[in-house]
Amino acid sequence: MTDFVQLWVYLASTPLFGLNATLVVYVLALAFYNRMRQAPWANPVLWSLVVLGAGLQATGTAYPTYFAGAQFIHFLLGPAVVALAWPLWQRRTELRARWGRFTLAAVIGGAAAAGSAVGLAWALGLPAEVVLSLAPKSVTAPVAMGIADKVGGLPSLAAVFAVLTGLVGALSAKPLFALLGIGTDATGWMARGFALGTAAHGIGAARALQVNADAGAWAALALGLQVVTAALLIPLAARWF
């Protein structure tokens, strides 16, 4: 028994543990998601977080210990943001013909998400650093952290809000779009995918990609546009206040 405890203490302290646990739990969550015919409530990110969070709690493992291994996966977010140029490039002919309208939709949608978050938080009397950390919550987490840092919010809080936003979007988009009468024809998938990429960043885009290949491509396009427009506009808008 003591041998086992010693082995566990050793394993839990190496980066191998965090990396291995993240990959195994995610692969299992993804298999479960596909088994459940990709129902929104079976979202693989959501269940990975629940299982890993409960696992850390149960074993008394500190988050920094886990992150020592998980950071190898986290690190790939940087190159993934750079890689967003690929879907933009693939859709370049459609972008070139309609770039003004796509940019307009991305800016209006992004401003509505950021504006309603900041306005509602301010109206409900939340502290200023929380309000500022909410502004970039529709942008993908690593970029949101960078923006929050630049406008005087808290990067860690911004990452929390970004992840929650992505999960809310991925879980509730389907009934919301049905309620709004957004169809499932080519134009409907474009509107659905583009909205998920704009308002629910990477987690929303990942959901769109799993539901419909076209929606996923439009979501990736929106994600790329949103990263650029939000990174350009939120620091400027924050300067006015």
Next chain:
Amino acid sequence: MQVLQGLAILLTLQSVGEALSRLLHLPYPGPVIGMVLLLCALRWRAVQERVQTVAQFLLGHLSLLFVPVGVGVITQFGVVAEHGLRLLVVIVVSTWVGLAVTALVLRRLMRGDPPPGGAP
């Protein structure tokens, strides 16, 4: 080999982006600048071929990359619980507003256009 070369290109552009962001005190994160640089570099066939596979792999498994930060969210739930229900209301409502406004605005703007083509 192509995957390694593609990853090398992505990381190099990210590094150049970080360097530009710091040296010129730009308000944009390094990876965003790297993305704009890659968009310019994709006009070359040699770059296209090398980046394609690794970009599709990374973006295809994008949701996995959020798990480490997300676990931090779960462990930091105290921060969220501190401001409690108000914060949850703000996040849920603003996400719905963002989704609805984007979808409706885009559909309105594209009205009268021929339906978009399939995946390229």
